[in-house]
Amino acid sequence: MIKRIADIIRSGKRFLISSHVRLDGDALGSELALFLALRDLGKDAVIYNQDDAPQIYAFLPGLDAVTHTLDAVEGFDAAFLLDCSDFGRVGDEWERIAAMEKVVNIDHHISNDFFSDLSLVDVEASSTGEILYRLMIDMGVAITKDIAINLYTAILTDTGSFRYSNTAASTLAVASDLVLAGVDPRWVAENVYESRTIDQVTLLREALGTLEIHEDIRTGIMSVSRQMMADTGAMPEHTDGFVDLIRSIGSITVAVFLQETSENYYKISFRSKGEVNVERVAASFGGGGHVNASACRIAGDGETVKKAVLDALQAFLS
Ligand SMILES: [Mn+2]
Incomplete structure (x- = not known):
């Protein structure tokens, strides 16, 4: 499936990226990492989210690219639904996205219902961010500092700061790669966990x-x-x-x-x-x-x- 998805990215020009309502760090970090990677590959991408990003994620690179109205769904080569166990999780616009010709489902929820024949679902993965990291490495995408910050935040938040049972050696290895790519763990933690009002x-x-x-x-x-x-x-x-x-x-x-x-x-x-x-x-x-x-x-x-x-x-x- 990674190969099919990589082909869709390589052959396409313009992509829609979305995730679930009540955004969390994995949803946002995954969307923004994919958005930045597509942009680095010379592609056009639009992120649509029904909800606003929680204030604690204001530090994520690329956040100002997120839109909250979905214009025409024509003209996209594919849509990427990230961290969504089913179409309905997208919110009010789910039916318009579901009607698109190619919808790629990248997720790690046990309850994922494989709503698309293009499903990259790994319930063993800590987070959607971790799956995206593997996809990017497979495609030879350069993990820039901005991409790394988003992926690291996705993994950090979905593992409860590397405390939950979904924290495997492979998860920490990915996190380590992301720190090597420029992430400052203290700075991310301060933003996510020490910015309460x-x-x-x-x-x-x-x-x-x-x-x-x-x-x-x-x-x-x-x-x-x-x-x-x-x-x-x-x-x-x-x-x-x-x-x-x-x-x-x-x-x-x-x-x-x-x-x-x-x-x-x-x-x-x-x-x-x-x-x-x-x-x-x-x-x-x-x-x-x-x-x-x-x-x-x-x-x-x-x-x-x-x-x-x-x-x-x-x-x-x-
Ligand atoms: Mn997740």
């Missing part, structure tokens, strides 16, 4: 007030309502990382974070340790993800949603 920390204080520990299923669960968001002036992206804070509690193996995204509609993020598979739990509600990190959406008021999630965990964990 006061609003965000105030929201965290409110959220921590809802933390419940269910010792029988070794689960910690915490939630943020729309009211809390309004009271603190925080942005939806400001809850990124809250779920990892729950997982940092030594006595729990499952961390659950509920966020009310619209009235009586919740996004639920799961994190787990070791063998505990939270992908199955999310999948039971129509979501997906990875063994140790998954998500789904459930309609209902906060208490109903929390009970549904705890019941499902009881069933899966016992």
